[in-house]
Amino acid sequence: MKASRVLIDHGSGGLATKELIEKIFLKRLSNRYLSRLEDSAVLDGKSSGRIALTTDSYVVDPIFFPGGDIGSLSVHGTINDLAMQGARPVALTLGLILEEGLLMEELEQVATSIASASLDAGVPVVTADTKVVPCGKADKIFINTSGIGMVPEGISLGADRARPGDVVLVSGFIGDHGAAIMTSRANLSFSSGINSDSAPLHRLVERLLDRCPGNEMRLFRDPTRGGLATVLNEIAQASRVRIAIDEGAIPVRAEVISICELLGLDPLYLANEGKLVTVAARECADQALEAMKETEEGKHAAIIGEIMEVKKAPGPRVTIKTGIGGTRIVSMLAGEPLPRIC
């Protein structure tokens, strides 16, 4: 009889594990590396350049949210971490920690989502591992994915490369993922209609690097936890510059603004899972914007500000011009954003 829930047996390494791997994962994720079920995957290397390697763990709650789930997120997130260094993602690993009692149906749904995200992105899962822990020792499912990618010759990107006069761009609406998660957690009795923006960005990066070759694209960052505000602060610090952004130019959905007002949050600090921030030399800013707008993932891209020289005091920082013409500082996120009382 097929178990309807994940049991400790499924992590024993014996028959039950084998069945779980074959029926749930191989059935959906099969490829010539993974199907061998060897201790490690041996990849054919043909591209030249430097190797990029990254790892990330996914513990999102709830595991299913509007616009995605923990499975697709674990594929997109790691691909994006590679892409931000200009790497072309080659392969992913998949490590799962399952809580005893997880519904098999939910696990199947997550596995299907991992498979379709990996197929869409063209990045295979080449090796994987599954463990089961007793009920209460984990929260349904935790996923770790690592990714390997190749950085083509001649690409050098870094948060320390922004120069005065450069232009700051963002690839679309910010805050969608954070707002989608917060509203599903908040158990609001109405639907906010906001979907997570979870999406792979490697093709967008590749296109930008093709269109603006040389070192005109200075850096890419994905504003995940901590949001746009935190990433901009990291860039300002690393490059020792001031970043001046314009509130009116930042793309934010009206629904996200409303939900932020309701829950006492700030879109600048909400997580994104399918957006990138880039700094481009001024002479190629329009070209970069155009290149982004031609793609699905970048169609709402916008120029949001510029890099300014910094004087000694008060040092590197991010400033924003507000809707009524005032200016203020945008600081980093401190701690988890807490919803307010009134």
Place this chain on the structure above:
Amino acid sequence: MTDFAKGMAQGLLSKIKDASSGKPMCFMEVCGTHTMSIFRSGIRKLLPREIRLVSGPGCPVCVTPVGEIDQMIELSLLPGVITATFGDILRVPGSTYNLSEARARGAEIKVVYSPADALEIAENNPDKKVVFLGIGFETTAPSVAATILQAHRNKLKNFMVFPSHKLMPPALDALLSDPEIDMDGLICPGHVSTIIGARAFEPVAEKFQMPCVVTGFEPLDILQGICMLAQQVSRGENMVENAYRRAVSWDGNRRARKIIETVFKPADARWRGLGTIARSGLEIRKKFRQLDARRHFGTREKTVPEPKGCQCAQIIKGMALPSSCPMFSSACTPLTPVGPCMVSSEGTCAAYYKYGES
């Protein structure tokens, strides 16, 4: 739209300049949401130099005394108790640690967005006692009262409220009675006023000859409120005006006040920074005593001194600026707050820290 807003702002700013005509004026924004909006929109830098804004006691988290936080922590650690609360309070330091750390030590604490969620938790966990931390001003009191009524109707045995609500007008009275406080006008809280009505500020305006303007939260609302205050001062008036008519009426929300009155009665309350103020809090009426967590668990608030060196008390009264506190942004930051003004996202110190003001 942005150009329109900028144009409106410019218009209001020049009216403010005309009204103040170089005369120094100091206004207090009572509510924490105003404080945040003022910082977010950069209003302070747009105002003429002579207009000074100080932040008042209008953040419910900031005025909750340490002793009460300790009580909440104590309750949260009792076996079989689930604490349901709004998120703000988690990082407020008690005398030894905060609720966030209590959670790490095993307390079951759930962040909710509405007291009704806490009721649902109680219904789903019949073997546990669910304590909702009732913190807030007149704005949150009606929904908490409605929840208590519902729990009472449904004869729910495992739901309780830890009542710590505060009332705004008595606090303003106490604040303005302090001879050291020198203020030219009050930017009165919009949200609270939707319940109590603009008229609730009339006694304060009269007693202290204090211009009062009930103000909304958009940057333009706030500029409008400041403009009306400056005009009152220049004309030598001191009345209550309502600049937030799209939400606030003169009489407020009678139904909401009726619910508050059914469930609660006014009681003396301790405010951090302001001390005990007569009839400035809400106590659960005897009829609903089985829903009162204080009575049920028999906890008593201990008087705990404010942390050494912390100037929150002065800051809440608008008598000191965060930057004059020796701990500001060194020992006291949003991650490791010493005083309550730093922990709440709407606290004055948090606003100064976040928006880099000195």
